[in-house]
Amino acid sequence: MTAWIILGVLLVIVVMLALYAVGIYNSLVTLRNRFKNAFAQIDVQLKRRYDLIPNLVETAKGYLKHERETLEAVIQARNAAASAGAKAAGNPGDPSAIKGLMGAETALGGAMGRFFALAEAYPDLKANQNMMQLTEELTSTENKISFARQSYNDSVMTYNTRREQFPAVIFAGMFNFGEAQLFEIEDEAEKAAPKVSFNS
Numbered sequence: 406m407t408a409w410i411i412l413g414v415l416l417v418i419v420v421m422l423a424l425y426a427v428g429i430y431n432s433l434v435t436l437r438n439r440f441k442n443a444f445a446q447i448d449v450q451l452k453r454r455y456d457l458i459p460n461l462v463e464t465a466k467g468y469l470k471h472e473r474e475t476l477e478a479v480i481q482a483r484n485a486a487a488s489a490g491a492k493a494a495g496n497p498g499d500p501s502a503i504k505g506l507m508g509a510e511t512a513l514g515g516a517m518g519r520f521f522a523l524a525e526a527y528p529d530l531k532a533n534q535n536m537m538q539l540t541e542e543l544t545s546t547e548n549k550i551s552f553a554r555q556s557y558n559d560s561v562m563t564y565n566t567r568r569e570q571f572p573a574v575i576f577a578g579m580f581n582f583g584e585a586q587l588f589e590i591e592d593e594a595e596k597a598a599p600k601v602s603f604n605s
Contacts, residue, residue: 429573433582436567437498440560440585444497446553447588451490451510454546458483458517461539465520468530475516475523482516485509500586511590554588561585 462476469476489509493502524530531537564585568577576582 426576429576430580433564433568433573433577433580436560436564437582437585440557440564441497443553443557443560444494444588447550447557448490448494450546450550450553451486454543454550455483455487455490457539457543457546461520461536461543464533464536464539465524465530468527468533469523472523475520479513479516479520482509482513486513498583498585500584503586503588507588507590514590558587558589561587 458479462479466476486506486509489502489506493499493506496502524536567573568582568584
């Protein structure tokens with residue numbers, strides 16, 4: 406009789422531990438899916454920005470005929486960022502893909518900053534209705550990217566904190582829940598969105 410009681414207690418303990426492990430695993434899956442969804446929101450806004458940039462360059466071409474190098478640099482940086490964005494969107498849990506995107510975004514921000522600084526010297530371009538509309542859309546998109554990036558980083562912090570806590574850290578290692586990468590702008594000068602206002 407005593408053996409049955411001990412066996413019953415052990416069975417209850419094993420079942421409780423198994424349920425606890427399942428709960429930890431499910432919480433890690435939920436948090437990982439949450440940060441992946443948050444990255445998808447960034448990806449939508451980045452694609453919107455990548456679509457706007459060629460239109461800006463095309464509008465500026467007629468005014469900036471002698472600034473071909475700057476225009477080409479913007480398009481090259483845009484293409485590199487779009488490529489890095491596609492790679493990161495394919496696996497937002499891959500820290501190297503997110504780091505690659507951060508680097509490409511930093512380069513794009515620098516190229517866009519030079520583009521807008523140059524465009525400031527051309528009053529006719531500043532007054533162009535299409536240019537004003539595109540820059541307004543770009544400013545709105547930059548703001549949405551900032552909010553989406555903040556939401557993503559909050560989700561990543563929650564996930565990383567949970568996976569590093571005991572006993573979740575044991576299951577994180579066993580079931581390959583790797584550390585997620587924050588999406589931060591690396592260069593201090595690039596932390597502000599590029600100035601895109603042509604208002605007089």
